[in-house]
């Protein structure tokens with residue numbers, strides 16, 4: 001590398017750092033003046049003026065109203081990230097459906113659609129469905145002047161985040177599929193892939209039920225049970241990226257068989273299929289309920305909603321099953337709260353519609369078992385985004401990427417044209 005090239009490289013790095021510092025303060029403070037930006041970033045006022053000018057020119061940032069500062073008598077103009085800077089697509093692959101949202105740059109959902117499938121439909125069809133949903137999202141903004149800034153994807157399994165590869169999805173039976181390569185052949189966009197529990201934890205931390213918390217344990221109860229841990233707004237993913245695989249903690253060595261082969265894993269008691277299985281067993285034993293065995297035959301996230309509806313209508317068996325589930329959830333949660341001592345616990349996933357009916361049981365069960373100092377500090381709340389939390393997390397990863405690599409984003413904004421389909 002020649003000296004000139006090196007200088008150019010250093011300058012570009014510095015420019016990226018400075019722009020990113022400004023954008024990060026704009027995100028943290030929502031509305032902020034140039035003077036406050038200078039103070040918070042430590043950059044001089046002339047530099048701030050120049051950087052802000054550039055961000056405004058590209059439509060990344062906009063001026064909004066005046067803040068009257070009584071002390072000096074001179075009003076200053078406030079700045080904010082422009083919600084119309086561009087669009088973000090967030091997608092979710094799950095075992096029984098795919099969902100895609102299109103948002104503005106602030107995360108407001110402009111369009112959403114989902115398509116159902118079963119794991120037996122096979123990889124080709126499930127991927128075709130996912131692709132058609134993403135293409136439909138792209139079509140929504142075909143005539144807009146602002147670009148799509150990135151595509152985030154949530155998947156139900158272990159992920160190599162750096163390479164964008166799904167390593168293993170136990171409930172789909174998929175192994176080693178490079179989503180970044182596959183999506184990269186269709187879309188010229190920054191692409192991020194992560195595990196659904198991690199993304200849901202991130203989505204709730206940035207935009208949902210844990211916005212004001214710095215240490216969050218998100219419990220994701222779907223067809224399995226996972227968790228995401230977010231500390232200082234960053235996912236704690238562990239050495240191999242699998243931190244938070246809490247579903248296979250043994251809570252009863254003589255309990256029911258789990259998919260992993262062990263007996264009495266937490267997941268074997270509280271996952272959505274496990275809840276429905278307990279219900280089915282009680283019906284087989286001759287107990288009566290508004291829910292029939294037929295309803296329980298085909299598992300999907302909607303089956304839990306039916307159980308909740310029945311409980312709300314006063315169905316005693318449904319109520320009992322949910323109460324029991326709440327106690328089991330609290331049992332596992334007590335262990336996790338003792339180990340991690342989180343500030344906030346967010347409950348999400350397929351069981352989301354059921355939590356309001358179980359929260360009392362969950363809290364009682366935690367308090368009966370966890371150390372007092374641990375449970376007193378842990379606020380247990382229900383996810384704000386329900387089973388869409390991972391989509392909001394997928395949005396957040398792209399939003400983050402855009403703010404961390406502003407030079408790349410400015411180039412994209414400067415093109416002023418839509419995503420090219422490859």
Ligand SMILES: [Zn+2]
Nearest residue numbers: 248258260265
């Ligand atoms: Zn297990």
